[in-house]
Amino acid sequence: MSRFPIRSILAFFIMAACLSFGCAQPVSEPEVELAHFVVQTREPTDPENLATDLEARFGAGVEVEQLFGDVDPADDPDGMARMFRASIPEQDLPSEHPWDNAYELEEEFDLERAEPDASTTLEQVPEISQVCLVDTQPPGDKGWSVADIRAVEAWELPPPAGGKQYGEGILVCHPDTGWAEHIELDASRLDLVRARNLLDTGPANAMDPLDYEGELLNPGHGTGTGSVIVSEHEQGEVLGVAPRSTLVPIRTAKSVIQVFDSDLARAVNYSVDAGCDVISMSLGGRAFFGLKAALRRAVRNNVVVAAAAGNCVRFVVAPAAYDDCLAIGGTNIHGLPWRGSSRGSAVDVSAPAEHVWVAMRRSANAPITETSAGQGTSFAVANVAGSAALWLAFHGRDDLIAQYGSGATLQEVFRTLLQETARVPEGWDAGSFGAGILDVEALLQADLPALERYETEATEFVTGELELLSAVLDRPMHELRPLMASFFGTTPLEVDDRLRRWGPELIQIALSDPAGFDNLLAELAGEEAAGMPESTAADPRSVASARMRSDIAR
Numbered sequence: 001m002s003r004f005p006i007r008s009i010l011a012f013f014i015m016a017a018c019l020s021f022g023c024a025q026p027v028s029e030p031e032v033e034l035a036h037f038v039v040q041t042r043e044p045t046d047p048e049n050l051a052t053d054l055e056a057r058f059g060a061g062v063e064v065e066q067l068f069g070d071v072d073p074a075d076d077p078d079g080m081a082r083m084f085r086a087s088i089p090e091q092d093l094p095s096e097h098p099w100d101n102a103y104e105l106e107e108e109f110d111l112e113r114a115e116p117d118a119s120t121t122l123e124q125v126p127e128i129s130q131v132c133l134v135d136t137q138p139p140g141d142k143g144w145s146v147a148d149i150r151a152v153e154a155w156e157l158p159p160p161a162g163g164k165q166y167g168e169g170i171l172v173c174h175p176d177t178g179w180a181e182h183i184e185l186d187a188s189r190l191d192l193v194r195a196r197n198l199l200d201t202g203p204a205n206a207m208d209p210l211d212y213e214g215e216l217l218n219p220g221h222g223t224g225t226g227s228v229i230v231s232e233h234e235q236g237e238v239l240g241v242a243p244r245s246t247l248v249p250i251r252t253a254k255s256v257i258q259v260f261d262s263d264l265a266r267a268v269n270y271s272v273d274a275g276c277d278v279i280s281m282s283l284g285g286r287a288f289f290g291l292k293a294a295l296r297r298a299v300r301n302n303v304v305v306a307a308a309a310g311n312c313v314r315f316v317v318a319p320a321a322y323d324d325c326l327a328i329g330g331t332n333i334h335g336l337p338w339r340g341s342s343r344g345s346a347v348d349v350s351a352p353a354e355h356v357w358v359a360m361r362r363s364a365n366a367p368i369t370e371t372s373a374g375q376g377t378s379f380a381v382a383n384v385a386g387s388a389a390l391w392l393a394f395h396g397r398d399d400l401i402a403q404y405g406s407g408a409t410l411q412e413v414f415r416t417l418l419q420e421t422a423r424v425p426e427g428w429d430a431g432s433f434g435a436g437i438l439d440v441e442a443l444l445q446a447d448l449p450a451l452e453r454y455e456t457e458a459t460e461f462v463t464g465e466l467e468l469l470s471a472v473l474d475r476p477m478h479e480l481r482p483l484m485a486s487f488f489g490t491t492p493l494e495v496d497d498r499l500r501r502w503g504p505e506l507i508q509i510a511l512s513d514p515a516g517f518d519n520l521l522a523e524l525a526g527e528e529a530a531g532m533p534e535s536t537a538a539d540p541r542s543v544a545s546a547r548m549r550s551d552i553a554r
Contacts (some may be wrong), residue, residue: 132340138373167242176222241386280385282378310342344474465503
């Protein structure tokens with residue numbers, strides 16, 4: 001990271017003057033607000049050189065760091081080594097709109113890409129959560145979710161030669177708020193050597209300090225979701241799906257609603273470097289090129305990657321919206337979709353999400369024995385991640401890699417079996433909630449698919465902007481293309497070019513006001529409004545960057 005030392009030098013002279021002549025009161029420098037961007041250069045460079053270029057334009061106070069640290073040139077098809085996080089004093093930027101500033105950076109410095117490093121997503125929105133959270137009495141049986149996915153039966157299955165039960169030997173990386181001491185999250189099940197803290201606050205071993213509070217903050221969230229994966233304490237009340245797997249906590253956020261895009265991408269990439277076998281993401285971020293690259297690297301390295309589809313906004317959020325990532329919807333004890341679950345064709349399967357009993361620890365003074373019935377696809381994806389650990393241990397991860405070689409990734413094979421073995425209740429809406437409900441016993445019992453099956457299918461997912469927008473908005477591409485043509489005032493053939501430029505900003509607008517964007521699409525399609533809660537903006541186009549609005553008005 002490169003920083004100009006001007007402020008430090010100025011502070012030194014002020015202090016020296018005070019010591020010599022006396023000062024009535026300490027002189028404090030006003031705090032400078034920084035705007036953050038993720039950028040990708042066209043040619044290889046280093047943070048110091050990029051910082052020098054930016055400082056020549058914006059002056060002192062610029063900070064630049066490599067987004068992913070050291071990157072293996074032999075495993076870098078997406079140019080991750082050329083991705084950086086740049087922070088610039090807001091007062092020195094030409095516009096108040098973050099996207100206009102990003103476009104300015106991209107053009108002035110001939111960058112391949114530049115986007116704001118946003119810190120807002122809609123994993124759960126307080127304003128509309130009342131319409132999706134269920135206020136019925138939770139089941140008295142605290143193990144109902146484990147029984148519902150038939151994990152108990154799966155534990156009793158004898159594994160093939162070389163295989164193990166209960167997820168033994170499998171590492172599950174867990175980007176979230178970190179971990180806290182709790183009887184349902186036995187420290188022996190945590191790898192605190194590999195654990196990482198990607199935030200500025202909290203211990204290096206990813207312990208959640210539980211010392212923050214606020215409407216959008218979620219202290220203890222990682223403890224609750226982690227317990228769904230690994231809990232197995234003789235005095236506890238909650239059973240994890242893979243109780244002998246090992247959890248690697250990665251402190252990535254204080255909130256599952258406000259997650260810096262760069263931090264989530266770094267967490268995914270670190271999970272690969274840490275040697276994890278599964279990544280479980282009970283949070284969401286905006287779709288951006290660095291997150292896409294990190295996911296692709298994880299899948300190439302035979303990591304099973306799964307994420308929550310989203311809560312209370314209907315749209316599927318990133319990273320679940322990417323084809324490279326498993327998207328998990330939510331259900332309840334009756335085998336019905338949880339009403340707050342995001343839905344759409346991007347969802348692969350669903351799993352328990354309504355009134356799932358988990359470890360509860362929201363403050364440092366809270367007891368370490370409390371449990372609660374949580375709601376959210378955060379818990380659904382934790383069920384699937386635990387199931388992935390069971391499956392990898394059962395067949396032996398190294399044996400699976402040897403069997404499929406370069407012909408198929410473990411992500412592809414697991415996705416195939418996950419969907420083919422899912423339980424399908426009567427009247428199930430597969431187009432909205434995936435192939436069915438997770439069935440772990442059937443998953444482990446299923447024969448492994450032949451390698452030839454993947455040799456005749458595309459084995460690498462490439463999610464274009466139209467495809468990604470289609471997944472987020474749950475509109476088929478053949479329907480979305482003419483709507484986007486109408487939106488931009490252009491022809492359907494030119495939509496791809498427009499979305500290559502404006503797609504990431506459009507997705508952020510959609511996630512910032514899902515109701516307004518859905519109503520806009522209905523208007524463009526000549527349909528009635530979808531009946532979602534009242535939107536926060538009269539027209540989502542009004543919050544677009546000046547550059548996008550100019551393109552729309554052409």
